[in-house]
Amino acid sequence: MAATDVTGTGVPVPPGRVPSIVVRDLRVTYKAYGGKRNALGDEAEGRLGRALDRVTRHVGTVTEVPAVRGVSFVAYEGESIGVIGRNGSGKSTLLRAIAGLIPTAGGEVWAGGDIALMGVNAALSSALSGERNIMLGGLAKGLSRKQVNELHDWIVDFAGIGDFVHLPMRTYSSGMAARLRFAISASTAPDILIIDEALSTGDVEFRAKSAARVEEIRQQAGTVFLVSHSTATVRKMCDRAIWIDRGLLRMDGPTDEVCDSYERVMRAIRRKKRLRG
Numbered sequence: 150m151a152a153t154d155v156t157g158t159g160v161p162v163p164p165g166r167v168p169s170i171v172v173r174d175l176r177v178t179y180k181a182y183g184g185k186r187n188a189l190g191d192e193a194e195g196r197l198g199r200a201l202d203r204v205t206r207h208v209g210t211v212t213e214v215p216a217v218r219g220v221s222f223v224a225y226e227g228e229s230i231g232v233i234g235r236n237g238s239g240k241s242t243l244l245r246a247i248a249g250l251i252p253t254a255g256g257e258v259w260a261g262g263d264i265a266l267m268g269v270n271a272a273l274s275s276a277l278s279g280e281r282n283i284m285l286g287g288l289a290k291g292l293s294r295k296q297v298n299e300l301h302d303w304i305v306d307f308a309g310i311g312d313f314v315h316l317p318m319r320t321y322s323s324g325m326a327a328r329l330r331f332a333i334s335a336s337t338a339p340d341i342l343i344i345d346e347a348l349s350t351g352d353v354e355f356r357a358k359s360a361a362r363v364e365e366i367r368q369q370a371g372t373v374f375l376v377s378h379s380t381a382t383v384r385k386m387c388d389r390a391i392w393i394d395r396g397l398l399r400m401d402g403p404t405d406e407v408c409d410s411y412e413r414v415m416r417a418i419r420r421k422k423r424l425r426g
């Protein structure tokens with residue numbers, strides 16, 4: 150049976166594969182009030198900055214930042230997709246829009262299941278104990294009190310925070326707090342899991358443990374997105390990679406191919422910068 154373009158993205162769906170997310174011409178524009186912003190943040194300078202000024206419209210004192218400028222792709226069940234790109238290229242914005250956490254300026258997202266976004270910045274309250282945060286985090290994920298109580302010991306054990314669970318989170322080291330956030334998010338297996346740099350926190354042992362948990366979730370036929378600056382992590386954990394550059398999808402394909410191209414371009418940029426002094 151031939152592949153068909155049932156998603157309308159122009160990407161044919163191969164026979165036997167089940168799409169979990171369809172993103173069609175997705176656009177996100179931030180409105181920044183007052184100061185001037187551009188699509189690469191503070192890094193954009195000189196020629197690049199002027200080029201970006203052309204795509205960044207200034208409306209009165211409001212600057213519109215087109216952070217995602219028309220991205221389309223189809224993700225399938227069982228895939229683990231690394232999302233790479235330079236600082237400010239729009240990776241987090243794209244995934245937050247897919248998770249429905251921020252408004253879009255155009256395009257469509259279709260999701261075939263529940264989406265959980267796990268990030269080191271997931272909001273937990275530093276004034277409350279780990280225990281209370283586990284309950285609040287679980288309720289925010291849509292679990293019942295009973296379900297959170299059942300998961301409580303697993304979360305504390307996975308995070309390795311021991312008796313600190315009774316103390317306010319402000320007494321935690323940043324590693325402990327990040328491990329607790331990860332454990333809360335990973336305590337249930339959502340259909341679609343988005344991890345934003347969460348794996349880069351913690352020590353070697355915790356990274357290995359969290360990687361194993363992501364693999365478990367992936368094997369339960371969920372789809373995993375991993376936003377990371379580390380191509381090494383993406384190579385290890387993902388079978389496919391998406392490269393986002395200035396709000397556009399620059400490349401989508403097998404992890405090694407995409408990471409090789411990305412690293413080549415990054416090396417060339419660094420070389421140019423060095424030559425310019």
Ligand SMILES: Nc1ncnc2c1ncn2[C@@H]1O[C@H](COP(=O)(O)OP(=O)(O)OP(=O)(O)O)[C@@H](O)[C@H]1O
Binds near residue numbers: 181187214240242
């Ligand atoms: N709340 C906001 N208001 C205005 N502009 C924003 C806002 N959040 C992000 N941006 C801008 O949108 C663009 C994309 O940011 P985003 O955080 O999605 O990039 P990123 O690739 O995830 O970056 P990083 O790798 O540094 O985390 C950047 O130019 C950034 O400055």
